[in-house]
Amino acid sequence: MEFYCSQEELLAGISITQRGISSKTTIQVLSGIMLKVSNNHLYLKSTDLEITIEYKVPVKTVTEGEIILPAKILTDIVRKMPKEEIHFSMTEDKNVKIKSSTIEIDLTGESTEEFPKFPQLPEGKILGLSELKLKNMLKQTAFAISTEESRPVLTGVLFEIKGSTLNLIATDGHRLAYKVAVLEDEPKTPLKVIVPRKAITELQRILVDDEDNTIDIYVKDSIVFFVFENVIFSSRVIEGKFPPYQQIIPSDNNTKLKVNTKILQTSIERAELLSREGARSLVKFKISDILYLTSNTPDLGSLSEQLPVDKEGEDLEIAFNAKLITDCLKNIDVPEVYLEFNGSFNPCLIKPVIGDDYLHLVLPIRTA
Amino acid sequence: MEFYCSQEELLAGISITQRGISSKTTIQVLSGIMLKVSNNHLYLKSTDLEITIEYKVPVKTVTEGEIILPAKILTDIVRKMPKEEIHFSMTEDKNVKIKSSTIEIDLTGESTEEFPKFPQLPEGKILGLSELKLKNMLKQTAFAISTEESRPVLTGVLFEIKGSTLNLIATDGHRLAYKVAVLEDEPKTPLKVIVPRKAITELQRILVDDEDNTIDIYVKDSIVFFVFENVIFSSRVIEGKFPPYQQIIPSDNNTKLKVNTKILQTSIERAELLSREGARSLVKFKISDILYLTSNTPDLGSLSEQLPVDKEGEDLEIAFNAKLITDCLKNIDVPEVYLEFNGSFNPCLIKPVIGDDYLHLVLPIRTA
Structure with missing residues (x-):
């Protein structure tokens, strides 16, 4: 194996690839990055056996080959190398x-013999959407993923296609975040997979704010693939049935508020x-012509x-865990939100005044 | 006690005052900030019994008084209050x-009865120098303070007046940092105090990059005072005799290098x-017409x-603990430095090519 590459391109690739490695791994070969040179490209690979990352860097190949280096x-x-061409060569x-x-x-280095085989990208993508859009969708839902392992299906984000929309849903039983994207083409294949927290977190780190880059999503054999221009990111999906969230989204309300998003957020904080x-x-809400907050x-x-x-x-008194409300408001960048209530014991619905692609539910706390 | 003050001025004061509180304190009264209103000023006070901070905020006084509030x-x-006037009033x-x-x-709140008496600022300052200058002096010496408690005199920075210069010296036995400032007026009172690490760290956080603000230094009864426009900062000094550092600063050398500061720093990193x-x-240095680094x-x-x-x-081979060299180079903002050697077993002297107000000693490691 021998090749020449630019320090900056290599660093970009390694910075992303090393995220696939678990710091807790006890398997020697999984603490390394696999380098594989083939066809004037260097493929960087990492995995923690749950997710895999493969990053493609353009290189000048002298001889092909592969090796594992400690990540x-x-x-x-590579981070500390000067911004010049770097020459890699492997001895026998x-x-x-x-x-x-x-x-x-x-x-x-270490032989690649023990390195896990990566799942193969299936043919036929299910859908494509822009990096920016996926990034924003994850931002508005990921925080609602459950941190309790007792119900595994809640420890991820549900990706679901309905007609020509992609819905992302996350809930921890106390709140629910629901985000919709209208797709340009109606997907032909159904999709309903729960992507685990770890994959969501790493995806969020890889995604950049680019409207023009498209991410293609593929699913096969309980593995979901997110395919970027230079990166193939895969993750096992969570087995099991996501709760029927549509049933708990209220369609009616007795009390409806329109309020400035940032003012409400700061006040609740x-x-x-x-x-x-x-x-x-x-935090207690006492709603009349003014909203009184007390704690x-x-x-x-x-x-x-x-x-x-x-x-x-109607006027209303209701109480919430403050953090569940601010988590949601922090991720809304529209100046005003609606808060809709159905009495003191039913969930509060929060949605931006502009746009109908996001809604959030928060269960109140009974204080009586 | 009743007063009006600006949120921004109060926040500036509290942000600094709360730094005087030890997070480990088990004494209830020391986990609070004392507020004392007197003469159209609010005095904010905190202490961990080693250092004291007193910050003066202009306020509109209605009635004078004092109280302790949890810091x-x-x-x-106060950080989360809107940027408006805030009204404080105390009930009986x-x-x-x-x-x-x-x-x-x-x-x-809590009564101020149990709050420690603060040491009184003596008359007659010893010297004054600009905030910017003191900040830079601390930056170039503080990192060399010993982290080992076995020799207490090394766990601080020596402040010493010699003629019309203020010298700051820190050493941990493996390296020594020595910084000099020429004072505008020759101080009349001698000064030789060791200011402990905690005080140095907090001082560095309070100091801003301002050439025009003057800090006055006072000493009395083993307490050093740093007096800012709005802040009086005091600390106990460390008792004991600082080692005779002049004896170990070499005046001669057999090998002298001139080298680019940042290139050397990056290479050693x-x-x-x-x-x-x-x-x-x-890290091993092999010095001939080129400097070879190996590790x-x-x-x-x-x-x-x-x-x-x-x-x-002369040519030379010598080895160092890399971090001791980079700690020094990181804090030199002059493009080139001299490295002076006296054989493989004597300390290396590092000093900026421009200016003769800073020098740094690093002991080599014997590898033979």
Whole structure:
């Protein structure tokens, strides 16, 4: 194996590929990045046996071949190399020489024999959408993924095609985030997979704010593939049935507020500071022509605050875990939101005033 | 106690004052900030019994008085208040009401009776110098403070007046940093105090890059005071005798290099990545007309690199703990440095090519 490549292109690839490695792995071969040179490209591969990342870097190939190098030291070395052409060459005893004009580094490599086979990309993508759009969809749903392992189906984001829309849904049983994207072409293949938290987190790190780059999604044998221009990212999906979320999204309300998103967010964040009643973080809403927020932490202090709102319908008193509301508001970049209520015991519906592609449900806390 | 103040001025004060509080304190009264209103000023005070911080905020006083409020929640609240005038008022049962136009917060306060008396600022400052200058002096010395408690005198920075210069010196036994400032007026009082690490760290956070602001330094009864426009910062000094550092600063050399600061820094950082020989981080210098750096981590890999240098004197081979050299180079903002050597067993002297106000010593590691 011998090739020449640009430090900057190699660093871009390694920075992404090394994210596929679990810092907790005890399997030696999984703590490395596989380098495979073929057809004037270097393929960088990593896996934690749940997700796989394959990144393609253009190189000048002298001879093809493959090797595994320790990920952390390789990343650190390439990051600190000068922005010049780098020359990689493998000796027969699996050592790799990394050279620039003034630097010569020898790294001990490892045979690729034990490296896991990667799942093969199936034919026929299910859908494509822009990087920017997918990134925003994940941002507005990922925070609602459950952190409790007791219900595995809630520890991921549901990707679901309905007609010509892609829906992303996440819920932890206390709140639910629901985001819709209208696709340019109606997909022919159905899709309903739960993508696990780890894959969502790494995807969010790989995705950039680019409207023009398209991500293609493929699914086969319980594996979902996200295909970028230079990256193939795959993950096992979570087996099991996602709860029937449509049933709990209310279609009616008795009280409806229109309120400034950022003002509400800041107010609830303030109220949260004094909201420790027992083990719970509790902020009370008293809704009339004004929205009164109150909170109280015994022996420390209390807060009351009033916000201007446009109200339709009945007056109401209701209480929430403050964080569940602010998590949602933080991820809405529209200036105003609607809050819709159905009495003190039913979920509150939050949605942006502009656009009908996002909604969020939060269960209240019973205080009586 | 009742007063009005600007959120921004109050936040500036609280952000600095809360740094005086130890997160580990088990004494209730020391986890709070004391607020004292007197003469149209609010004095914010905190202490961990080693350092004290007193910050002066201009306020509109209605009635004078004093109270202690819990530091963390007070900081969080003021940070999240809108940028408007805030009204503070104390009730007879030591509760404090914090109000803005739409917000009303009640905080449980505490009597100031148990709060420690602060040391009194003596008359007659010893010297004054600009914030920017003191900040830079600390930056170039603080990193060399010893982290080992076995020799307490090395766990701080020595402040010493010699004629019309202020010298700051720190050493951990393996390296020594020495920074000089020429003062405008020759101080009349001698000064030789060791300021402990904690005080240095907090001072560095308070100091801003301002050439015009003057810091005045006072010392009395083993307490050093740094007096800013709005802040009085005090710290106990470390008792004991600082080692006679002048004796170990070499005046002569057999080998002298002139080298680009940033190139040398980056090269040594790279070499450091592969420098684990046993428990030590070892980078070898081979000096002839070129500087060769080599390092080696068994079973992982090795590095060799060549740097252009201007050399005077003898060829030399010498080895260092890489971090001790890069710590120094990182804090030199002059493009070129001299490295002066006296054989393989004596300390290396590093100093900027421009300016004679800074020098740094690093002991080599014997490899034979």
